[in-house]
Amino acid sequence: AQRVTQPEKLLSVFKGAPVELKCNYSYSGSPELFWYVQYSRQRLQLLLRHISRESIKGFTADLNKGETSFHLKKPFAQEEDSAMYYCALSTVNQAGTALIFGKGTTLSVSS
């Protein structure tokens, strides 16, 4: 079954602390994974995509096929990173491809 699991509903850290938002997936094919972020009162937006292997706003994520994980990391959290983070998997369905989402993790960064 296709599934995205984000085990933490809430992650609270202090400013300057390292952050790791966990994401595990279940997919029989070659996975294409994304991290989306939703800041307060803003629309959902793409943070990064595993294929691009880029770093956005200091965040990185590495696909580990052995552990079926795509954890999001940042070495030093900032208060402006406080938001809801969703891990998503691109899957193939009857109509083509579509995203399925994990339940999301709220990141709260305090000073």
Add this chain to the structure above:
Amino acid sequence: SAVISQKPSRDICQRGTSLTIQCQVDSQVTMMFWYRQQPGQSLTLIATANQGSEATYESGFVIDKFPISRPNLTFSTLTVSNMSPEDSSIYLCSVSGIQQGNGYTFGSGTRLTVV
């Protein structure tokens, strides 16, 4: 990057009525997606709408409850029919392939409250 306009942004509706949500994209796209985000939950795909064909619904969603139109490559509507309080959610449209990195772009959502 391309812009998605979704309206209404919010509405409060009486049970038993229907609401049509519109999604307009400022570039042509093949696939448009409709999602539901129930309170405190993640996003769930309702259906995929390709221009010129019937929408493809995910398990648990049916056309009679959520009819979708896709008259051209820049526009789609989702109707929530015969509403009940359980339909209170945020409904979002999304498109793929218009953003650098080929990610999916989302509208700002429609917050629906059924009373």
